[in-house]
Amino acid sequence: MAFGVGQPVTRKEDPRFLTGRGRYVADIDLPRQTYGIFVYSPHAHAKIKSVDKKAAEAAPGVIAVLTGKDWVADGLGTINPEAMPEDFGGPKGHRTQHHPLAVDKVRYVGERVALVIAETEAQGRDAAELVDIDYEILPAVVRATDAVKNGAPLVYTESPNNTCFTLRMGNVDAVDPAFAKAAHVTKLDLFNNRLNAFTMEPRGCIGDYDVREGRYTLYTSTQNVHGVRHGLSHAILHVPESQIRVVAKDV
Numbered sequence: 001m002a003f004g005v006g007q008p009v010t011r012k013e014d015p016r017f018l019t020g021r022g023r024y025v026a027d028i029d030l031p032r033q034t035y036g037i038f039v040y041s042p043h044a045h046a047k048i049k050s051v052d053k054k055a056a057e058a059a060p061g062v063i064a065v066l067t068g069k070d071w072v073a074d075g076l077g078t079i080n081p082e083a084m085p086e087d088f089g090g091p092k093g094h095r096t097q098h099h100p101l102a103v104d105k106v107r108y109v110g111e112r113v114a115l116v117i118a119e120t121e122a123q124g125r126d127a128a129e130l131v132d133i134d135y136e137i138l139p140a141v142v143r144a145t146d147a148v149k150n151g152a153p154l155v156y157t158e159s160p161n162n163t164c165f166t167l168r169m170g171n172v173d174a175v176d177p178a179f180a181k182a183a184h185v186t187k188l189d190l191f192n193n194r195l196n197a198f199t200m201e202p203r204g205c206i207g208d209y210d211v212r213e214g215r216y217t218l219y220t221s222t223q224n225v226h227g228v229r230h231g232l233s234h235a236i237l238h239v240p241e242s243q244i245r246v247v248a249k250d251v
Contacts, residue, residue: 026202034119051067056130071103077238080098085165090165116128217247219247
């Protein structure tokens with residue numbers, strides 16, 4: 001069978017990888033390329049009282065220092081859940097709206113609070129240390145089981161008990177009497193570990209805007225170029241997909 005499902009496929013990409021000819025995002029250098037360095041939250045839960053960026057803006061090579069409020073002022077969109085139960089006839093829940101830069105509050109250690117754009121990576125890293133952020137530290141919990149207890153700190157005030165939604169299935173009128181008549185009832189807690197995908201190389205991206213054509217090009221380490229373009233178009237930039245090109249080299 002020439003093209004059977006499950007037939008081994010000979011790898012063709014190995015020679016260029018083994019000889020250093022792979023091309024990742026970090027290998028791309030555009031004319032007049034600048035560098036973005038993030039300032040991350042050291043707190044798991046805190047209000048952002050103020051962001052003083054004057055010293056960073058005055059540092060050598062710095063082009064701009066941006067915050068979440070700058071993002072909102074520019075009218076850019078948010079990253080929202082791809083799907084919720086209510087989209088398929090289920091109960092309504094709290095739809096989070098995630099800004100790439102925290103606006104008024106940080107909700108986890110490492111959340112991005114500010115972005116320093118500089119002529120070189122070294123200049124950006126030096127300036128990032130000059131951004132002075134005043135936090136009001138709030139209570140936090142580590143375990144999900146503690147987060148859903150009464151009185152636990154709320155990640156989103158609009159989501160009581162830190163519960164996004166409650167999804168129930170089955171016939172409660174039939175189940176409750178069945179348990180009442182059962183000779184023995186066993187109760188147990190089940191813990192499901194979180195599963196996620198991680199890249200072997202750091203997630204990188206380079207954005208290029210052609211002011212004459214009004215077109216955006218994004219080079220990024222992704223395996224879903226069409227999904228990224230759709231999200232940028234409809235959720236973030238609010239421009240037609242035809243104005244956006246997403247390029248994935250080696251991943």
